[in-house]
Amino acid sequence: MSSKRLLLGVAILVAAQALLNNIASLLLTETMGLITVRSVVIALLAAFAGGLVARKGIVIPALAVWLALWAVTVYFLYAIAAPVDQNPLPMIAQHNWVAFIGSGFATVVGAMLGQAIATKRATQATAT
Numbered sequence: 001m002s003s004k005r006l007l008l009g010v011a012i013l014v015a016a017q018a019l020l021n022n023i024a025s026l027l028l029t030e031t032m033g034l035i036t037v038r039s040v041v042i043a044l045l046a047a048f049a050g051g052l053v054a055r056k057g058i059v060i061p062a063l064a065v066w067l068a069l070w071a072v073t074v075y076f077l078y079a080i081a082a083p084v085d086q087n088p089l090p091m092i093a094q095h096n097w098v099a100f101i102g103s104g105f106a107t108v109v110g111a112m113l114g115q116a117i118a119t120k121r122a123t124q125a126t127a128t
Helices: 002-027 032-054 059-081 089-127
Strands: none
Touching (some): 002 059, 032 059, 059 089
């Protein structure tokens, strides 16, 4: 049962990432500061949702999803910048390091918070 919950939690995390990102893209403007905050908030909320569903063991898979999403992001940014700049990776890192670190921290916090709340609710439900 636990592995099913974990897989469902990871699926919820990925779906929440996509859904929240699409909603934010529709509603918010694209400025550098806002993109950073948006990245952190979306990572926090998506990991929280995944943690609520999974109840335990979601932190490492959530970090794997976070890392995979950033790898894809950096790949596309590199593909866009490579024809113009010989070595675009330092510039990509310079403009995205706050969002990278912030969203990673938010992923861990959101997953742990979701797990804690889900575990607390589960023990309260069995106690009554």
